[in-house]
Amino acid sequence: MNNQPHDEAYRRWRASLATLLADASSLAQWQERRYRFAHRVGALLTEAQGGGPAMAGPVLYGVFTSGAGLCYVGQTQEAERRLRDLPVGESHHLANTVPPELWERVVVLRWPLLLPAAPEGERTVAAGAGPGVCGLALEHVLQVQTAPPLNSRRRRTTGDWQPRNLAHSRSRGAVHSRSMPELSQLALTAWADLSGREAPEDSAVVDTGTGRVVFPSALHEPPGT
Template identity: 75%
Template sequence: MSVNDLTYDDAYRDWRASLTTLLADPTLLARWQERRYQFAHRVGTLLTEAHGDSTAVTGSVLYGVFAAGAGLCYVGQTQEAERRLRDLPVGESHHLANTVPPELWERVVVIRWPLLLPEAPADEQLLAEEMGRTVCGLALEHALQVATAPPLNSRRRRTSGDWQPRNLAQSRSRGAIHAQSVPSLTQLTFAAWAALSETEIPEHSAVVDTEIGRAVSPTALHQRPDS
């Protein structure tokens, strides 16, 4: 459903008015700071720490953030999931949370793609080993970005203050150059991604873990404060 310009501008003014109320004095500012970090910390904990019988999320992963209405907003990868995924909702070294607040994230999907390597053909496993996890992760990230075109990956900021479209399919980045090198691993990763993107998160929890990957629902924390 589209939003006309008048409704959009009204919503923007309402957002500013709400923040003005929340930051009305130094005490409220401190309360706002505490509440936002507490929420971001809980999201980061669900994304990384051991949950039930599942192990902690560490090392190389592919991840993506979904928001209600907008759908998949951003796809990324990291070799340090234990650090990067904790920082993702805080936004100290990542722009995503500055644009789409974690309070509005509907789902975060994380794929532990190295666990899929044993299912790939032997020659592809060897090639992936030669490429190294950094390059292989970048290749999978690029392939998924091209396939899904997340809006926050599809444009880059310009020093002139506006945005420039990115043609991901014509990129010459390291990930793009190697994206065709691991087709079976890419297919396996896409299948795991699709499954976790649709998997229902249990009512009693805000996270589901399949060992190959994890899906977390930050919005569920508003209804399940003890999740």
């Protein structure tokens, strides 16, 4: 495998950061600019937008880049907290590897709104499992179907990475997902609809009620600002 283009890009990245962090004043400007951008993304992900309510409670979410596509899929029971922190990266690893400045879109699905359309038996299963386990089950289904690269490997203490066989997982989410096939399909269909949305000309957000798509790529400031 030829790593020369990758190595050269890595050297350019380090050189760019060295310029941006050349002195204390530059470091402060870099910190301020990065947080300003991350804060805007977090606000669009959580606050009321486009006539839709504020994002709160259980959701599935995923981050796309223009090159790699869907990079990561997750779930949370506290969208109001987790999604605001997602681009900041203080308690979430994603932004450390894929900076929010490179995110093309973030898809958020309010999966509890799909429950009324699920069969009664699956609604009973979901109610018994609770939103935490149900969220894990739908997260598992979505990860298996889309195979995001950052969900498909795990870090090892030896300093390298180990592939994860998501389809053969024995996690709580994987086990419970088998008892909610129709709800899982509803989630996959809603996810596909949201993922295919285009950015509006005058906004960085699309809110369908069932979910939301935020386009960080539409927020970049012109050079010199």
